[in-house]
Amino acid sequence: MTHEQKIERIAGELSRAAGQGAARFRKSSPSHQVPKRRGKGGGARVIDVSDLDEILELDVEGRTCTAEPGLTFDALVQATLAHGLVPACVPELKTITIGGAVAGCSVESMSHRLGGFHDNCLEYEVLTAKGEVLCCSREGENGQLFDMVHGTFGTIALITRLKFSLLPAKPYVHLVFEHHDSVESCLAAIEERVGRADSTFIDGLGLSPGNFVLCLGEFVDEAPYLHSYQWMRAYHRSAARMSEDYMTAREYFFRYDADCHWIGRNYGLENPLVRLLVGKIFLGSTRMLSLARKLPFMIRADKPEVVVDVFVPISKARDFLDFYGREFNYWPLWIVPYRIARPYPWISPEFLGMGGEELYLDFAVYGFRPRDGRNYFRLLEEKLVELKGIKTLISHNFYERQEFWRIWNRGAWDAAKRRTDPEGLFGDLYDKTHRRG
Numbered sequence: 001m002t003h004e005q006k007i008e009r010i011a012g013e014l015s016r017a018a019g020q021g022a023a024r025f026r027k028s029s030p031s032h033q034v035p036k037r038r039g040k041g042g043g044a045r046v047i048d049v050s051d052l053d054e055i056l057e058l059d060v061e062g063r064t065c066t067a068e069p070g071l072t073f074d075a076l077v078q079a080t081l082a083h084g085l086v087p088a089c090v091p092e093l094k095t096i097t098i099g100g101a102v103a104g105c106s107v108e109s110m111s112h113r114l115g116g117f118h119d120n121c122l123e124y125e126v127l128t129a130k131g132e133v134l135c136c137s138r139e140g141e142n143g144q145l146f147d148m149v150h151g152t153f154g155t156i157a158l159i160t161r162l163k164f165s166l167l168p169a170k171p172y173v174h175l176v177f178e179h180h181d182s183v184e185s186c187l188a189a190i191e192e193r194v195g196r197a198d199s200t201f202i203d204g205l206g207l208s209p210g211n212f213v214l215c216l217g218e219f220v221d222e223a224p225y226l227h228s229y230q231w232m233r234a235y236h237r238s239a240a241r242m243s244e245d246y247m248t249a250r251e252y253f254f255r256y257d258a259d260c261h262w263i264g265r266n267y268g269l270e271n272p273l274v275r276l277l278v279g280k281i282f283l284g285s286t287r288m289l290s291l292a293r294k295l296p297f298m299i300r301a302d303k304p305e306v307v308v309d310v311f312v313p314i315s316k317a318r319d320f321l322d323f324y325g326r327e328f329n330y331w332p333l334w335i336v337p338y339r340i341a342r343p344y345p346w347i348s349p350e351f352l353g354m355g356g357e358e359l360y361l362d363f364a365v366y367g368f369r370p371r372d373g374r375n376y377f378r379l380l381e382e383k384l385v386e387l388k389g390i391k392t393l394i395s396h397n398f399y400e401r402q403e404f405w406r407i408w409n410r411g412a413w414d415a416a417k418r419r420t421d422p423e424g425l426f427g428d429l430y431d432k433t434h435r436r437g
């Protein structure tokens, strides 16, 4: 089926769904919205977009790729590496899709220079609820819409095609692990490294309140040895004790995939014997997420594990880490420097303040189990309001509606919605992303 025929089919589904309440999209790969005990997020009516998963054009000379939104990063990286290229932002889990990365704000270890995946996109084709096909680009046609489909979790329009930049790559990555014994030393090193702009990859791990490791990576043509993190070795454990490492470029991009960062350890998967015996069956973020959806009774409804990213201005990072050490004291904590080149219009300008800050740190919590009756998601939300930080909406959200719309930009969201979905087929952003505990 051609891309145009797929769009025609989906437009037909959209028109049949009109007037029946909010709908949600069904892709072929599992969602990386955190699985919940109840509710799938989004409406009851399903729009099948599972065949939108192909590369449409790989322009090696021009270093761009045009593809459908359900394409996974693993499939994309394999195709581009064959030409010595990679996308300018590769989220760390294999089956995150390029459409989901835009709608749900993906960032990774190249984000200190290049921002998130959306920041490296050049054009989107989107389908409105009425089946109208629109082309959007940052500076050109439908510029506001281009930016509003980012971070709004599919509530504005269905992205049906993306054109994005590629970068030259080499077959291997050399990593140097810089160990720091204090928050101050780690934050100073991040600022210095990001300021120098001479590292291709930068991310970090908080291992305890006085133990941080900065992971600095470069593409290289040759490697004296190669490590794999798909089975017996867990990447975060190696990073904690090694001073350097080599891996293939594909292995590097998905180094956190087998353990789903370190969520696997909550289910015994860090035990070497368990890994040896059943690791090949259970390791891998795709399997873990699919299993969690098939066995929802494994998820505690009253005290769900905290899996969430928060974006904090670097000037407030020290304050955040003090709070985090005191209230959560849960490690590792993933730390990703994230350059926001221009304020995103889906965030309220009043909330961020005039101009905002360019460098944020993404602190990602993976699998914290609440140790008492407090609502730890809410604790994070309250702290973020104080620090003018943003929480991704991928898991449990407890903002009050009015509070939420003081942080997210109601005016810009309403304006985009009037243009693409006045009857609310794609749902309301607050209703889609929030749940009561």
Ligand SMILES: Cc1cc2nc3c(=O)[nH]c(=O)nc-3n(C[C@H](O)[C@H](O)[C@H](O)COP(=O)(O)OP(=O)(O)OC[C@H]3O[C@@H](n4cnc5c(N)ncnc54)[C@H](O)[C@@H]3O)c2cc1C
Pocket (backbone or CB within 6 Å): 025, 027, 030, 031, 032, 033, 034, 042, 069, 070, 091, 092, 093, 095, 096, 097, 098, 099, 100, 101, 103, 104, 105, 106, 107, 108, 152, 153, 154, 155, 157, 158, 159, 160, 256, 260, 261, 263, 307, 394
């Ligand atoms: C355990 C875990 C680990 C994670 N680790 C990382 C990480 O290492 N790096 C990182 O960057 N991110 C990470 N994430 C976050 C992830 O990038 C986001 O959740 C992202 O949105 C997932 O994309 P997906 O392809 O799975 O899309 P989905 O989860 O299926 O969709 C995400 C949202 O986008 C909407 N959407 C999907 N496709 C489209 C489309 N074509 N048009 C419009 N809207 C659409 C959906 O309706 C939904 O609201 C992680 C998430 C989890 C749960």
